[in-house]
Amino acid sequence: MRFLRLGPAGAERPFVRSEGRLYELDLIAPDIDPAFFASDGVARTMVALQARELPEAAPGAAALRIGPPVTRPAAIVCIGQNYAAHAAESGAAPPEHPIVFFKHPNTLVGPNDEILLPPGAEKVDWEVELAVVIGRRARYLDTDEQAEACIAGFAVSNDVSERAWQLDVSGGQWSKGKSAETFNPFGPELVTPDEVDHTRLRLSSWVDDAPRQDSSTADLIFGVAALIRDLSQHLVLEPGDIVSTGTPQGVALSGRFPYLVEGNTVRVAIEGLGEQRSPVRRAVR
Known part of the structure; x- marks a missing residue:
């Protein structure tokens, strides 16, 4: 998995890329921060991907500014x-x-x-x-x-x-x-x-x-x-x-x-x- 944050500085949203597809991560956590990691966010993301619970990112999301991934x-x-x-x-x-x-x-x-x-x-x-x-x-x-x-x-x-x-x-x-x-x-x-x-x-x-x-x-x-x-x-x-x-x-x-x-x-x-x-x-x- 590849985690990233996209959007204007200070207003980035979390995403995850898996097998070439980009998914929204909002259902897992509001951001990729210490609370995300402390709550097993990486493992929970994997489970959600395997269960097909994460929505694919909207068209154009990949063109947004890339913020720091954490x-x-x-x-x-x-x-x-x-x-x-x-x-x-x-x-x-x-x-x-x-x-x-x-x-x-x-x-x-x-x-x-x-x-x-x-x-x-x-x-x-x-x-x-x-x-x-x-x-x-x-x-x-x-x-x-x-x-x-x-x-x-x-x-x-x-x-x-x-x-x-x-x-x-x-x-x-x-x-x-x-x-x-x-x-x-x-x-x-x-x-x-x-x-x-x-x-x-x-x-x-x-x-x-x-x-x-x-x-x-x-x-x-x-x-x-x-x-x-x-x-x-x-x-x-x-x-x-x-x-x-x-x-x-x-x-x-x-x-x-x-x-x-x-x-x-x-x-x-x-x-x-x-x-x-x-x-x-x-x-x-």
Whole structure:
């Protein structure tokens, strides 16, 4: 199954795509949010599809704006330097333990919405990432199998970052450079684990159609299950939380590419999960 939210920003409606058909999800839940996941919304959707209880979407629904496929997460937990080559281009050794930071939940925007450059920001960077959405509470997990059972699905995430704010004026904490408005284009769809092999997905990014990143989740230092298990020892992951698993090499921080400027278009994609296309604009106060 592939969950998505369609409609104007702030007024999206929930849908599910199954076997190429788009269905309305209003009978299951008013939105795809933490309450949806906490009430076994994914399983209830499967039952409803099998029973043919969900109405097909009206003609034209597929042409609506695509919002982020989940909304109002309590937390967006991010992993830094989780690809060895990216750690190297950042001037760091591969970490011995997962590096954790947070993005503000209100950074989420749709996959084709604008990325806004904050006033004074001159080093805004792109980062394609595999994101995991938590489907059930993850607390002190013992095994990778338990961790996998807590996953509702996967999505494309762009962990947009202002590098000067992240590294130079952060006080040692990265979140200041990660949490500006629009700094997390997300989606287009939330794809359930049965649809993809998350261990071998190709990740790619482009700026104005010039290639930037090209890697595979097979190169993750800490894999998805290991990350969820490790995080559960230090914090409780709740239904609807998002875990972004890190970005591969090929970002502007490397010095090989210029940072984003107004008029650029950032495209990021993950095999089997979809593609984003985000125009870049300067924010107005």
